[in-house]
Amino acid sequence: xxxxxxxxxxxxxxxxxxxxxDHEDEMLGVxxxxxxxxxxxxxxxxxxxxxxxxxxxxxxxxxxxxxxxGWRDALAVAGVLLPLVLSLTAVRLVISLWQRGLADxxxxxxxxxxxxxxxxxxxxxxxxxxxxxxxGARRPAALGAVxxxxxxxxxxxxxxxxxxxxxxxxxxxxxxxxxxxxAGLAAGPGPRRGRRIxxxxxxxxxxxxxxxxxxxxxxxxxxxxxxxxxxxxxCEIVAAAVVGVLVLWSPVGRRLAVLLIAPAVSFVLLYQxxxxxxxxxxxxxxxFAVLLVSVAVFVVGAVFLGxxxxxxxxxxxxxx
Amino acid sequence: xxxPTFLILTALAAGPQHGYGIMxxxxxxxxxxxxxxxxxLYAALDRLVRDGLVAADREEVVDGxxxxxxxxxxxxxxxxxxxxxxxxRNAEAAAARLxxxxxxx
Numbered sequence: 171x172x173x174x175x176x177x178x179x180x181x182x183x184x185x186x187x188x189x190x191x192d193h194e195d196e197m198l199g200v201x202x203x204x205x206x207x208x209x210x211x212x213x214x215x216x217x218x219x220x221x222x223x224x225x226x227x228x229x230x231x232x233x234x235x236x237x238x239x240g241w242r243d244a245l246a247v248a249g250v251l252l253p254l255v256l257s258l259t260a261v262r263l264v265i266s267l268w269q270r271g272l273a274d275x276x277x278x279x280x281x282x283x284x285x286x287x288x289x290x291x292x293x294x295x296x297x298x299x300x301x302x303x304x305x306g307a308r309r310p311a312a313l314g315a316v317x318x319x320x321x322x323x324x325x326x327x328x329x330x331x332x333x334x335x336x337x338x339x340x341x342x343x344x345x346x347x348x349x350x351x352x353a354g355l356a357a358g359p360g361p362r363r364g365r366r367i368x369x370x371x372x373x374x375x376x377x378x379x380x381x382x383x384x385x386x387x388x389x390x391x392x393x394x395x396x397x398x399x400x401x402x403x404x405c406e407i408v409a410a411a412v413v414g415v416l417v418l419w420s421p422v423g424r425r426l427a428v429l430l431i432a433p434a435v436s437f438v439l440l441y442q443x444x445x446x447x448x449x450x451x452x453x454x455x456x457x458f459a460v461l462l463v464s465v466a467v468f469v470v471g472a473v474f475l476g477x478x479x480x481x482x483x484x485x486x487x488x489x490x
Numbered sequence: 491x492x493x494p495t496f497l498i499l500t501a502l503a504a505g506p507q508h509g510y511g512i513m514x515x516x517x518x519x520x521x522x523x524x525x526x527x528x529x530x531l532y533a534a535l536d537r538l539v540r541d542g543l544v545a546a547d548r549e550e551v552v553d554g555x556x557x558x559x560x561x562x563x564x565x566x567x568x569x570x571x572x573x574x575x576x577x578x579r580n581a582e583a584a585a586a587r588l589x590x591x592x593x594x595x
Contacts, residue, residue: 199555200509200528223529227536362565363542
């Protein structure tokens with residue numbers, strides 16, 4: 171039996187080293203349990219099965235590394251988090267509506283948004299999408315997200331057709347985040363996996379909790395004008411800094427941050443292009459240029475993240 | 491979903507099992523139609539664990555050999571359920587078309 175065991179062990183060398191470390195004894199036990207009584211060596215079929223099995227594990231791991239499990243996880247987290255974040259825009263609108271109705275709102279208190287956005291009805295779909303995503307219903311959630319984006323396109327398209335587009339093009343940031351949410355819901359491991367990662371990755375969970383809580387709390391400061399006047403900016407900066415550090419601390423969070431680069435850069439660039447006025451219809455070329463730059467920034471971020479992490483690891487180990 | 495994956499998830503749907511247990515159970519479930527060999531089983535398990543459909547449950551040492559038990563995750567259960575619905579729908583459609591006009595089966 172020892173000879174048979176050794177011959178099986180030799181065949182198991184076709185498997186990657188870490189797979190052997192974790193599974194060699196276990197596989198050997200299974201192979202010996204399945205062997206015929208008195209069997210002297212592996213049969214041709216067993217040899218082919220183990221060689222092909224080893225190659226299959228190597229190939230599938232290489233493919234997974236190239237497509238990046240971390241990236242798939244980040245996409246899964248995006249499928250859960252982005253509908254939640256986009257729901258906050260709906261919550262902010264509702265809070266704003268509520269605040270406008272208050273008679274004792276001081277004149278100096280900035281009302282957000284200054285103009286009721288024409289795409290408000292499309293944004294109101296996101297809380298439903300968020301609930302579906304949290305419940306793990308990936309297909310209904312993805313359909314809801316596509317519906318929200320399509321409804322936005324109908325509204326903005328209508329405005330362009332009537333040549334009365336106000337700041338609607340500036341709302342493109344949320345359909346971009348929405349498209350990322352659709353990708354996270356429809357492709358990759360899906361929102362259930364995203365929810366599990368969030369439960370396991372305490373840093374990312376803390377960042378999410380802090381972001382959601384601080385957004386709601388900061389918005390609620392509007393109802394306490396004295397506190398709002400002195401603490402609004404400070405609260406926003408501190409919360410953003412802490413959330414940023416926590417997100418970058420987590421490997422999945424870093425990939426999520428890179429995924430979010432395109433919509434973030436788009437928004438900033440559009441804001442710069444807008445320069446305080448409205449974006450005229452002719453600036454669709456500018457819009458596409460902005461999108462192109464955003465995607466380029468994302469690609470550069472994605473390409474350099476892995477090497478940058480390896481350098482940081484080397485520096486930490488003192489091997490640099 | 492490929493047949494070995496479907497059969498492995500089906501074997502684990504009843505409860506955690508070790509590698510050899512999964513192999514023999516797959517033979518039973520497929521009425522001897524599919525013989526899963528260790529190389530195929532562990533390549534599939536490697537992928538299923540990575541995809542979060544299966545997880546390692548516990549380990550024990552029997553006759554000096556490590557025996558690791560695997561369990562189906564919630565996600566694995568949900569994917570298997572979806573596949574069962576799909577296969578049942580296809581099978582019913584096929585059965586309906588094969589049924590002679592006016593027949594009962």
